[in-house]
Amino acid sequence: MNTFNHLAFFATWRAASRGKQYPGSPNNQRDGFVQLSPKTQVRASSSRHRVECDNILSAFIDAKRLEPNLRLEVSSSGKLFPYFYGKLPLDNALTVIPLLLDKEGQHEFPPDIPAPNNS
Numbered sequence: 001m002n003t004f005n006h007l008a009f010f011a012t013w014r015a016a017s018r019g020k021q022y023p024g025s026p027n028n029q030r031d032g033f034v035q036l037s038p039k040t041q042v043r044a045s046s047s048r049h050r051v052e053c054d055n056i057l058s059a060f061i062d063a064k065r066l067e068p069n070l071r072l073e074v075s076s077s078g079k080l081f082p083y084f085y086g087k088l089p090l091d092n093a094l095t096v097i098p099l100l101l102d103k104e105g106q107h108e109f110p111p112d113i114p115a116p117n118n119s
Contacts, residue, residue, distance in 0.1 A: 002063040003094060004036035004082050005113075010055045013096070021087035035075075036061060036082040039113055056107065060095040061088070 009025065016022040024034040063070065066084050075081040099107040 004038060004061045004063050004066075006034060006036050006059045006061060006088070007099070008057050008059055010057055010098070013057055013059070016087075017090060020090050022090055023087045033083040033085045034088050036063075036070075036084060038082065041079065041081070054101050056099045058097050058099050058107075058109070059093045062092050062094050065089075065092045 006022075008022070012025060013022060022034065023029050028034045061084075063082065066082075066088075069085045071083050071085065072080045073083050097110070099109070102108050
């Protein structure tokens with residue numbers, strides 16, 4: 001099964017649970033999409049966009065269930081990233097886990113999430 005990841009703030013995710021659809025962060029709402037990450041890029045996204053945030057969760061999303069509103073597009077970093085256009089149905093989340101911070105302020109991910117490739 002192909003999964004993507006989304007890093008969400010606890011409060012935004014919790015508020016969305018009442019309506020069963022996650023609109024994304026305020027920036028996502030402004031842009032009209034929820035940015036997702038493949039497993040190989042989620043740690044780098046965390047370091048770039050959510051460093052030292054202690055109120056973050058990691059939602060693992062079933063990519064197949066997101067079609068046809070899922071698109072792969074080139075991000076500002078020049079890499080392909082998945083974007084979901086619209087509000088993300090919460091029942092597409094396979095797993096949701098809180099991300100704790102290590103002593104360097106980096107998020108601790110499950111061992112099956114690879115370290116970023118800095119090449």
